Amino acid sequence: MMRKSYYQKLALMVTLLTVLLVYQKYTSHEKEPFPEVTFISNASLSANLSDFDPNTLDKEQWLKLGFSEKQTATILKYKDILGGKFSSKEQLKKCYAISEDKFSELAAFILLPETAEKKDPKGFTTRGKKEILISGKFNPDQFSSQDWLKMGFSEKQAEAIIKYKNYLGGSFISKEKFKECFIISPENYSKLEPYLLLPAKTPENFRNFTKNNTVKSGIQYHPFDPNQLDLEGWKALGFSEKQAATIINYRVRNLRGSFKSLDDLQKCFVISAEKFQEMKPYVKLQEKQQEKTDFSKTDLNTITFKQLIEFGLDERSAGSVIGFRNKLGGFMNKQQILSTYNIDQDLVQKLISIAPLNTSNVPRYSLVEAPEEWLKNHPYFKYSADKIIFYRISNPDDKKIWKLLKLKPEYEGRMKLYIK
Structure with missing residues (x-):
């Protein structure tokens, strides 16, 4: 009886071992490799x-x-x-x-950053500009420069906001007036607006309690174009030298060279509401008659974004052409322009059939002499830059370097456009 029990146990153990071996073999079976991805060959691509x-x-x-x-x-x-x-x-x-x-x-042609932008623990993307942080409802009249700094504005922006409040008479008066502070972008204003403890509209008697920032007496007003006034011209209207310089700076930097409307002039924070009303009857904005571009004499390597828009390209297309040209250091043939991504082919074909292309100012080097920075940043050379730099140490000869690179003919062809 004991012997029978012994053999039964032995048989059970053998069975279990067999099952375990089969299971191990099955589970350790290597997965079949993922089928190799192949690409369509397109030499002209x-x-x-x-x-x-x-x-x-x-x-x-x-x-x-x-x-x-x-x-x-x-x-x-x-x-x-x-x-x-x-x-x-x-x-x-x-x-x-x-x-x-x-x-x-x-x-080289992908319009994406090399790596993803890092995010802070709260999920905000880390950028050059600070995120505006709002803790709750507040009265901006009671904010100091430090308070604006803590909110996320720069030191210069905080100073400009305080100055704007002072020019209004020490109070922002209303959300309408607060919005007119040109330092505060529309995006930031939309974030701040729900938290502002200010009336929505400006009171009708606002002019009665603003401080008079300019001396009325002795000013002889005559019709004037604010786009034509220099420092002395603004001083003659009663502004201090510092105020006049600020107005000119605002016109040049913020408005890209000119006041387009009375509203533009009114938004300049050194011009009080009362002063603006004084000057308003004499302001004569003259419409500039823009000279039409003669595209038959406009070099495609110097043509501007505005001129491309004038020709009929949309902003995206014009930006693509200028961006690609800047990366290359200039076009060497018109086909490069025609191959720019996201453009109206028919319109660009018309442009390049009219406009000349001057390549004399486009940087060109030999492989031996080309600066490392230029090699590493140029769209046509950047992926061969390290090899070129390595090979030319022991083989300071262009012909030898080309042989060692073993590039596809189409790659070598476009690179040689920028070789002496």
Whole structure:
């Protein structure tokens, strides 16, 4: 009986060991590797690439970049997983449907930061500008410069806000008047407005209790154009030298050179409401007749953003052309302009058929002499920069360096546009 029990136990142990071995073999079976991602070969693609934002591309546009249907679907799905937006090149590079070679081909043209912006513990993006922090409702009349600093304004902004309050007579009077302080952006005002302990509207008798900041006596008013007045001209209207300089600075920096309306003039914080009413009948704003650009004499390497707008390009297109030109240091042929991303092809074709292209001022170097910074920042050279710098140490000869680089013909061709 004991022997039978012994054999039963032995059989049970053998069975358990067999099951464990089978289970171990099954669970330790290596997963099949993910099928290798291959890319559509398109030799002409790189030559036609221009700056693009991957967040704006639809399915057809990804296909045009050389991806297959399956790869495109994967990229779009990956974007959705990220919340519908790529925040950096680093993040886009992690998409397994984009190989390292393909990413290197596209990287110079991707309009994204290299890495994602860091966030603080509260979730605010870390930027150069401080976030405006509001603890509760407040009366801005009682705020000192330190209070505005604590809220997130810079020292100069805080000083300007206090000065504006003083020019109003020591009180902001109303939300309307507070909003007119040009230092406070519309975005910041919209954040502050619900917390302001001020009446919404300016009282009708506001002029009766503002301080008179200029001396009325002795001022002989004549019709004048505020865009034509220099320092002495503003002083003749009763402003101090410091006030006159502030008005000119406001006109040049904040208004980009000119008062466009009476409202622009009224918003200048050194001009009190009472002083503005004094001057108003004599202000004669003359409309500038803008000279039309002769595009047949306008160099495509110096054409401005405004001139591109004048020709008919929208702001996005004009910005793309100027941005791409700046990165290159200048265009070397008109085809580069035509290949700029996000532009009206027909309109740009018309422009380049009319306007000349002067390449004499575009920086060009030999591979041996090219500055390291230029190599590392130029869209056509940046991904070969380290190799060039390394090879030229022991091979200070352009021909040898080109051979060692072993670049695709289309890459070498566009790089040589900027080689002496």
